[in-house]
Amino acid sequence: MDAAKRHENEKKFQHWEMLANGGRRYSYEVRGQFGWAARYVKVVDENETTIKFYQEIYNAHGELVEVHKKYPFDKGHQRVKR
Numbered sequence: 254m255d256a257a258k259r260h261e262n263e264k265k266f267q268h269w270e271m272l273a274n275g276g277r278r279y280s281y282e283v284r285g286q287f288g289w290a291a292r293y294v295k296v297v298d299e300n301e302t303t304i305k306f307y308q309e310i311y312n313a314h315g316e317l318v319e320v321h322k323k324y325p326f327d328k329g330h331q332r333v334k335r
Contacts, residue, residue: 258301266295275299288313
């Protein structure tokens with residue numbers, strides 16, 4: 254485990270949770286001026302190596318409306334089907 258990377262991730266992200274595989278899921282939220290919110294999520298393995306990074310977009314009612322997968326491949330914004 255890379256302790257320096259873990260410390261950096263803990264400083265940068267407001268929330269994190271342990272995963273069953275020994276990795277972690279980090280996240281932080283940014284509020285927009287019109288009530289929308291974006292949650293940035295970073296998933297790492299037990300060595301703090303990034304596996305996934307994506308953005309979730311929520312409307313003013315708190316409903317997930319889009320996901321933007323950024324790493325390992327940028328797939329752009331994808332609407333969530335209702």
